[in-house]
Amino acid sequence: MSSSAPAKVPAPEQPGAGRTYGALDRFFRISERGSTVPREVRGGLATFFAMAYIIVLNPIILGSAKDMYGHQLDNGQLVTATALTAALTTLLMGVIGNVPIALAAGLGVNSVVALQLAPRMSWPDAMGMVVLAGFVVMLLVATGLRERVMNAVPYGLRKAISIGIGLFIMLIGLVDAGFVSRIPDAAQTTVPLQLGGDGHLNGWPVLVFVLGVLLTLALIVRKVSGAILISIVAMTVLAVVINAVAKVPSWGLTTPKWPGNPVASPDFGLIGQVSLFGGFGKVGMLTGVLFVFTVLLSCFFDAMGTIMGVSDEAKLTDGEGQMPGINRVLFVDGLAVAAGGASSSSATTAFVESTAGVGEGARTGLANVVTGGLFAVALFLTPVATMVPSQAATPALVAVGFLILAGSVKEIDWADYTIAVPAFVTMLMMPFTYSITNGIGMGFITFAVLRPAAGRGREVPPAMYAVAAVFAFYYLMPALGLT
16 A cells, blocks of 8 residues: 555556546546546446445344344345445545545444344344444544544554555455355364365356456556456356356355346335434443444444555555545544444445455545445345355455555564564454454554553554553453453
């Protein structure tokens, strides 16, 4: 995510071409950021296809859980809520924030809602706590606290967060494609992952993924315009053909098959089904506050890491790694958290898969308009939107993960152990714990300990000490009996 990384992306087809679009160019500052409308469109398409799986996955995670009354959310209504909220919040981020950062229901947070909150209260109560967390995020933005926390992060740690995200999305791509898989507990081994599903690469879906990775990297090396999008489309077509001929038993969440009926009517039944304070009556004030705190912490730092990483890769930051107009972006992100709760689709947050669009050349909010528009279309064409298998979309994550790593690793001062060790912890804990928040938290704690240990405690901003203390408390909550 350094200034050298975008050079790997194909140059605009016609320098300054964006200027011919008049008002559109001026509003989104397309030419000013060295982009063109075709690149923004391609970037928006690439981001959508890289994250369209959330339309299927979020309903599976939320729909499989029951609240304390044994109620389950309707799958069709969850599909509508997920797509609608992603469409609206992504459009808002594009128009208000003017950044190519798409939003949708956050993975990890939805598991917290489904497995920790809902079993102890009703679904409206659980979603009410998500809304409250969103309100707190917006309050932190309004007071300037969230921006101060982001600006207090040292440059080396910012780069480490970018690298950690690169490694994380590479692992996401490998896992979602089935290239690596979790070794079951029955194996009684301490090794967590294995190649393929049984230690070997088997099946047509994995072949599609491998070919997709090779095609994407080859196109990037040759500096072909639209490399990522070309790969996604080509591998989807190949997957459809293979599925028709070979009758593949399983592709995972999505099957590459043209649906018999591509149109599906949206069901808005879950929108607005929220009880803001009902959960406190079920679990008590202290536990309720801790539940809101848990959702808040995950949303706050997951989004922070993603926004920092994507904006840096898109060259939207200044020489000190800070992004002008960041408060608008942060406010929309907080609004998105609340909107996710209000729609019962769980907290909505910035998606790290936005790097797929940035890798395709997206630099402005126009890419978000394209992505958000596609999510809106998906309300009625969900069967079509979800026919792209993960094996066709995830090669983009692997390729972009490499570009992020290659562009940022040299920016860290590895000779200064007070920053190198926290950076090392940050970048490794993200993929190893499958969480951006954990990587940031453990890196911050390490930094807040090591720099004072070296006699340089005054160089640590007060906000870093405060955030490190919050994370330490969060990790100690189970030992203190507060979960």
